[in-house]
Amino acid sequence: MPSTTADEPDFDLSPERIAELAALADAAAADAKLGWYEVSSALTDNRTDADIDAIAVAFDYRLQERVEGNSNPVFHAAHLTPITELPTSVTDLWAEVVDAAASSLVRARLHDLLFALGRQPKPEHAEQACRAYLELGAGSWSSLYRGRALARALDIARQMNRNDLADDVVKQITANARESLACAEWQPGVSLRLIGRLVEEKNPTPGVDDLLAAARARYAGDPYTEVDTAMLQRRLAKGDKDALERIDREIVGIWTKAAEASAGLQKLGYLTKAVDYARDHGQTDLLAAATTALQAIGIEDLEMQTFSVPVEMSGEEIGNWIGYFTQGADWRVCLARFSGGEQGTPPTGRIDENRAQVETLKKDAPLYSMIPYSKIGGDGLPRWEPQSEDDQEEQRLSDVEMFRMQMCAPLFAKALHEIGVVHHPIREEVEEFFAERTYLPPEMPRVLADALTRYWRQDYEACTYVLAPKIETMLRTLARAIDEPVYQTQRKNTPGKYVGLGTLLSTLGKHGLDESWDSYLSTLLAGPTGWNLRNELAHGFVDQVSAPMAALLVQAALYVASLVPRADDQQAPEAE
Structure with missing residues (x-):
């Protein structure tokens, strides 16, 4: 069959059979109200x-939505033979x-397909398709499909330089647009x-100006449609x-007005x-006003x-x-295990x-993957x-x-606490232990010892704020040890600075940093898709530091502290 094979079928083209087929197609089209596919279904x-x-x-083929600047039709369906590969007999x-059919729906589709294939006489197929689409556009079809028919008619008319036909289509499009705007039911689509x-x-x-003004008035209650x-x-x-300039200011005004009438997350979204629009279109004063309103949201x-969600685990x-x-021989063994996560796997x-x-x-x-995502910071912005x-x-x-990470964080917090309870590490010995690490900055043994001591004293906030910036320091030192540039000199008015944490992780990843640990450190500390904990802490947006949060930072710091360049090539970091 033509829908599945390119074999050349032999059809009966006698006038009697053609009349029967045209009558069948017309009858199938008579009940179609929502689209061409209904003709196929009826047959x-x-x-x-x-x-x-x-x-x-x-009628199985779907006419792809028009792409701006390209009125060439693309009829497609994933399971069908491309129309250009159909047998000539089809x-x-x-x-x-099509010459025997009476239905405008049948004539529009068949003439359009023949026109798209370049079948001669091409101008005749174009004109007949256009006129049939015009009939559909003025008929009783659903308003959405009438609109699609008219849009296709105008494309054909312009492609064939038939301004006379185009004028007729424009008049019908205008009439249909006014009808849609006047309809009691909203029909912005x-x-x-x-x-x-x-x-x-x-x-x-x-x-067109009048139509747009009428549409603005009609859809003023919906900011999205009014902005469109x-x-x-x-x-x-x-x-x-x-x-x-005027329209840009009006668009910003649409969003701010909608925000004034809203609350909560919806207000946040509108502002x-x-x-965004004010910034992208140079509306400096409106940008300042909208930003001020946004900042006022707590x-x-x-x-x-x-x-x-409770997760059951037995004692x-x-x-x-x-x-x-x-249960290691001493706290040194325990901290080494803790630094490697669960059997070498990050949280x-x-x-x-x-x-x-x-x-x-x-x-x-699938709905989870389709829902729009917006990440809110600790300050509500x-x-x-x-x-x-x-x-x-x-x-x-x-x-x-x-x-x-959130599932296992409480367990890591408990484990780190128990290391202190069971083995009673002495702060000075902890500092000496880390001082043996070759690639740590000079101050890091003291910082790590202080952070662990504060954790075991349940001073989680101090532990966290001590460690958060120092993880980046250790990564930067490691990158320098493998001769990677980590500093950018001044450029014009931009002062010299070190590359950010995300760049450091990306650089070390290219040199062999385990991908799972790389992703963990990014999710925990720097990635915009994750906790971004380093920045949230630095800006004071974490109101309360919990034991699980502090434990994850300690674990990340201990892992980074264990990294050294490989001895074979001095290029890729690995855990000691």
């Missing part, structure tokens, strides 16, 4: 006949049936699609600096959009909810897990397993939103890592 029971299947398959059959097609015209008709409409106005005003205003399981870290787990978990989640919970599919993938991986 399903008869598709065992090769010629009926060849007619039905014409297109011969279409050409015969219809009206803005139609108006947007008029805006794309090389010389838009004068009435204003963006069409902006496009229409291309080259008019005064008009563009963020106002700030974390308590967001009404965030905490969700907790024996917990005891065995903690015992691995605490976030192995990265290959986490990636596999991401793929499982995408299959088992927006920090991060994925901007691309790569960003989305990075965020999904970070989510899995943070879940695992």
